[in-house]
Amino acid sequence: xxxxxxxxxxxxxxxxxxxxxxxxxxxxxxxxxxxxxxxxxxxxxxxxxxxxxxxxxxxxxxxxxxxxxxxxxxxxxxxxxxxxxxxxxxxxxxxxxxxxxxxxxxxxxxxxxxxxxxxxxxxxxxxxxxxxxxxxxxxxxxxxxxxxxxxxxxxxxxxxxxxxxxxxxxxxxxxxxxxxxx
Amino acid sequence: xxxxxxxxxxxxxxxxxxxxxxxxxxxxxxxxxxxxxxxxxxxxxxxxxxxxxxxxxxxxxxxxxxxxxxxxxxxxxxxxxxxxxxxxxxxxxxxxxxxxxxxxxxxxxxxxxxxxxxxxxxxxxxxxxxxxxxxxxxxxxxxxxxxxxxxxxxxxxxxxxxxxxxxxxxxxxxxxxxxxxxxxxxxxxxxxxxxxxxxxxxxxxxxxxxxxxxxxxxxxxxxxxxxxxxxxxxxxxxxxxxxxxxxxxxxxxxxxxxxxxxxxxxxxxxxxxxxxxxxxxxxxxxxxxxxxxxxxxxxxxxxxxxxxxx
Numbered sequence: 001x002x003x004x005x006x007x008x009x010x011x012x013x014x015x016x017x018x019x020x021x022x023x024x025x026x027x028x029x030x031x032x033x034x035x036x037x038x039x040x041x042x043x044x045x046x047x048x049x050x051x052x053x054x055x056x057x058x059x060x061x062x063x064x065x066x067x068x069x070x071x072x073x074x075x076x077x078x079x080x081x082x083x084x085x086x087x088x089x090x091x092x093x094x095x096x097x098x099x100x101x102x103x104x105x106x107x108x109x110x111x112x113x114x115x116x117x118x119x120x121x122x123x124x125x126x127x128x129x130x131x132x133x134x135x136x137x138x139x140x141x142x143x144x145x146x147x148x149x150x151x152x153x154x155x156x157x158x159x160x161x162x163x164x165x166x167x168x169x170x171x172x173x174x175x176x177x178x179x180x181x182x
Numbered sequence: 183x184x185x186x187x188x189x190x191x192x193x194x195x196x197x198x199x200x201x202x203x204x205x206x207x208x209x210x211x212x213x214x215x216x217x218x219x220x221x222x223x224x225x226x227x228x229x230x231x232x233x234x235x236x237x238x239x240x241x242x243x244x245x246x247x248x249x250x251x252x253x254x255x256x257x258x259x260x261x262x263x264x265x266x267x268x269x270x271x272x273x274x275x276x277x278x279x280x281x282x283x284x285x286x287x288x289x290x291x292x293x294x295x296x297x298x299x300x301x302x303x304x305x306x307x308x309x310x311x312x313x314x315x316x317x318x319x320x321x322x323x324x325x326x327x328x329x330x331x332x333x334x335x336x337x338x339x340x341x342x343x344x345x346x347x348x349x350x351x352x353x354x355x356x357x358x359x360x361x362x363x364x365x366x367x368x369x370x371x372x373x374x375x376x377x378x379x380x381x382x383x384x385x386x387x388x389x390x391x392x393x394x395x396x397x398x399x400x401x402x403x404x405x406x407x408x409x410x411x412x413x414x415x416x417x418x419x420x421x422x423x424x425x426x427x428x429x430x431x432x433x434x435x436x437x438x439x440x441x442x443x444x445x446x447x448x449x450x451x452x453x454x455x456x457x458x459x460x461x462x463x464x465x466x467x468x469x470x471x472x473x474x475x476x477x478x479x480x481x482x483x484x485x486x487x488x489x490x491x492x
Contacts, residue, residue, distance in 0.1 A: 067211065070223035070253075070483075081487030083184050083204065084211035120220040 001159075007133075007150055007173035009165075015149040019130060020052045022147050023099065026128075030061050033097040038114050039067040039085035042102035044164050045132055049101070064089035066100075071113040087117075094122040099147075103162040105131035108143035132162050133173060186484050190302040190309040193318035194359040202363060206328055208480035209473070216252060216475055226255040229486050232280050234290040235312070236262040236273075236297075241447050241471060242312050242322070246289050249478035255486075258285065273297065277305050286489050287482065290314075308485045316350050316411065322446050323356035325477040327364055329470045330401055333442055338365035343395045345371045345427060346405030346454055349378050350412065353405060353446045358384055371395040372427060375416040376407075392427050396437055403444040404429055404454045424453050431458040440464055447471070 007015065027033040030053070037046030043065045053061045069084035100114055111129060118127065130147040135154045152175065154160060159176040163169075186201050194202075215223055231250050235243055243259075250257045260280065271279075277288060288305070290298055291312040298311035298318075313319040331337050342361050348354045348370045361368050362385060369387035370377060382388055389395040396402060407423060417423045429443065443455070443465040451457045460467060 069211070070215065070225045072225075075225050076487055076489060076491065081185060081484055083207055087211070087214050116224070120218055120222070122219060 002177040002179055004175045004177065005172050006152060006160075006175045009171040012171040012173065015132070016048055016052060019147055019149060020049060020056060023049070023053065023130070024056065027097060027099075029057060029059065032095075032125075033099065034062040034064065034091065034093065035099050035101055036064045036066050036089065036093075036118065038100065038102045038110060039065055039069075039087070041104075041162065044162070044167065045101050045103055045130070047166075048164075049130075062091055064091065066114060066117055068110060068113040068117045071117045073109060073113065089121055092122060093118070093124045095125045097126045097128070098124040099128045099130050101130045103131065104133045104135060104160050105129070105143075105145050105148075106135045106138065106160075108139050108141035111143050112141050133160050135160060185487070189485075189488060190298070190311075191320050191481055191485065192298040192302055192309060192311045192314075194320045194323050194356045194363070195318070197320075197360075197363065199363050202324065202327070202360065205324060205477065205480045205484065206331065208484060209328055209476040212252075212479040212483070213473065213476040216472075216479075222252050222254060224254045225483060226250070226253040226486050228491075229253075229286045229489065230256045230258070230284060231287045231289060231482070232258045232260060232285045233312075234260045234277065234280070234288055234292075236290070236292045237313065239291055239312070241474070242291065242319075245471070245474040246310075246312060246321075246478055248475050249482055250289075252475070253479055253482060253486075255287075255482070258283075273301065274304055277301060277307075281305055281307055287486065289482075308489065310481060310485065313352055315352065316355075317352055318356045318359075319352040319446075320356050320360075321474070321478050321481060322353050323360035324481070325470055325474040326353075326357055326403065326444060326446065327360045327366075328477050329444065329466050329473050330366075330442065331364075332469065332473065333466055334400065337361065340366045340401060341369070341399045342366050342401045342403060343369040343371050343389070343399040344403045344405060345392065345395065345429070347376045347407045347416075348372055348381065348405070349376045349416070350408040351405050353403075357403060358386055362386075369395055369398060373417050373423070392429070393433065396429075396433065396441065399441055400439075401442045401444060402429065403446070405446065406448060406450055406454060420453055428452075428454055428456065429459050430456045431462070434459055434462070434464065442466055444470060 035046050037043035050061050050063050065088045067085045067087045069082045128146040131145045132149040134148045134151045161174045165171045287308040289310045289312050293315050295315035295317035297314045302309040344354050371389045445467045
């Protein structure tokens with residue numbers, strides 16, 4: 001696999017900052033808005049956005065984590081069953097503006113499951129989508145993000161990984177390309 | 183690693199510790215699901231499950247039914263009392279007829295030990311044992327250990343005494359296997375006539391004095407006397423049994439530590455356990471029932487994941 005850093009830690013930080021201000025533009029002081037991160041990797045984006053937004057706005061932002069394992073459309077089509085992560089939504093989403101957050105938007109199937117899972121908690125007044133990386137080709141469903149960190153054009157054989165200081169040791173986005181044979 | 187090592191759940195004996203850990207981890211997620219406003223997920227909407235109950239049941243049957251419904255499976259129910267079994271049909275024929283109606287999984291309770299294993303070797307469907315005679319009741323053992331884990335943090339290293347009719351209890355046998363696989367110490371306690379002769383070969387302690395057993399343990403699982411399975415008299419009277427092996431509030435309060443009291447139900451209040459113990463905050467009997475749904479959802483979900491369609 002060939003590795004190529006497509007967002008280094010400096011740009012990573014700038015991107016997150018921009019996303020924060022874009023969110024504030026729409027949601028003002030977040031009095032009726034909540035952030036919900038999709039497990040497993042979307043919660044990292046939420047954690048970072050939350051701390052930045054709280055610093056900027058000087059108030060607490062309501063955040064939750066949502067696991068979509070039981071709503072996936074590929075159950076029994078995989079070799080091993082997926083073991084779920086924790087869902088943690090201890091607030092009412094009824095009539096709230098919800099920003100659904102993930103790290104990479106690709107086929108759109110995860111977001112479709114996420115919407116289904118979200119509605120089990122009530123009827124939000126509006127749902128938006130934020131993603132760190134939008135792999136804009138190979139979307140299987142008509143789903144687009146409202147806030148995008150960076151759009152990348154990738155091949156199906158490639159893989160994009162959003163890495164975090166807290167977990168992998170450095171903030172960056174890496175594009176993995178399989179090496180061409182012979 | 184993340185898949186069960188078995189194709190059917192016929193007994194705890196066949197499970198590995200890893201299997202039990204996967205079931206518990208999945209059950210954690212389902213426990214959160216059943217406390218949501220909409221207590222339902224769509225995972226099993228293309229799966230049909232038959233609940234075959236050749237023996238009476240309230241809790242287990244309701245619990246399985248709820249678990250299946252909350253996974254969005256389609257279900258059919260069958261009870262021996264109102265079926266063609268009375269007309270002389272064999273078990274295999276009954277089940278094959280039901281399977282011809284395109285059923286993917288069978289949850290079965292049967293009075294004969296080994297019935298679930300027998301069935302699993304002969305029909306083309308996943309089989310979940312909901313109790314086979316005096317042999318095993320795997321989902322009960324799983325929910326018992328799950329409840330201990332929830333109350334005490336972990337099962338490993340805990341001392342658990344199972345009190346009562348060990349001889350006729352499938353709950354006891356499954357619990358012994360499950361607790362031991364998870365690293366707990368197990369003791370059985372009851373009158374000599376109700377303790378199987380070779381039970382020590384399973385590596386459990388045997389004690390005939392209730393007070394000594396309770397002094398030793400962290401958790402006491404009180405079983406019901408299964409009068410319906412007893413063809414001869416194993417003790418002089420229920421009253422005498424109750425005096426020697428019944429758990430009362432006085433005994434509970436006299437112990438040096440606060441033990442956890444469990445009961446698989448149905449309770450015979452005033453026999454193996456008094457009302458004030460059953461309703462005390464040391465009893466986790468209703469938690470066991472709640473966890474039963476989550477654990478059964480996990481078992482069904484993980485087995486259904488192994489059903490392949492072309």
